[in-house]
Each structure stands twice: as C-alpha cells, then as structure tokens.
Amino acid sequence: MKHKHNKKERRDVITELLRNEVISSQQGLRNRLHQLGVEVNQATLSRDLRDMAVLKVPLGGGGARYLPSSNQGRADDQREELFSRTIQRLAFSGNIMLVFTAPGMAQAAAIALDGLALPQILGTVAGDDTVIVVLEDGLDKKVFEKEFRAMLARGR
Secondary structure, eight states, X not given: OXXXXXXXXXXXXXXXXXXXXXXXXXXXXXHHHHHTTBOOOHXXXXXXXXXXXXXXXXXXXXXXXXXXXXXXXXXXXXXXXXXXXXXXXXXXXXXXXXXXESTTOHHHHHHHHHHHTOTTEEEEEEOSSEEEEEEOTTOOHHHHHHHHHHHHHHHO
C-alpha cells in the first residue's frame, strides 16, 4: 500500500534505512523506500540526501555506502573518515593543495572537506579523482600539512 509521506517522515525513514542497511546507490534507496510504501522521485531523493548531509563512504574491498549524519559531531567524524579513506596523496603549489583520490571519489571528498569548515580552506573544486583546494594566503603550509595529515590519520 502506498502512503503519502511528508518531508520529515520521509527523511526519518531514509535515516533509519541508512543506519540499518548497507545501501550503495540512490536507486537502491528508492527501491527500499518503495518497498516500505514511500514514493519519492529521483530529484526529491537527491535533494533529501544533500540537505540531510548524507555521506557516501567507501567500503573495504570496493564499493561504497550511504551514511546519515545524526548530529554535527558525528557528521564531522564521518566527514573525516570519508576524506581520509578516499585520499591517495597530497601535493602543494603556492596556496593550492591538490588532493588525489580514488577514481570517482573527488566530489565526495570535496563535499566532506567543505563540511569540515576548516578556516584555512577558502574553497574546493572537484573533478573525477582530483580536488583542487584553495588555501588562505600566507598559510604556513608545513604546519597545515602536518595538522591535515594528523586529521587524516584519526579518520583511518
């Protein structure tokens, strides 16, 4: 039986599904919602996931899964974990940091990095496997890189 759900109810169901099941695609999530009688179109689901700050975290051995953000502290932990698990190497040039990721993971890494709201980072631009990070002028890159690598190590 299909039920009309308001946004809060739909998002509560999404959160519970993502907490309790390994769901790796929006289509998979739409299918599970449909099984539970929650109808949602692709655009609405994408907007829900973005607004809910849902993260797509790589799984060991390949693949990925969506994880909900339950609170800001947990969201920051998830962002650190996501970012640390997708990074392959870093390079610096002037006030630019290049972050090299696994193929297809740069956008997720950039979103996770933006979500950390580090004051030294002015912005990010993501491609497929590279994130360009613009750092504030005058930043001590050696200190920043040491702190940044320590943050990555905590997330692993």
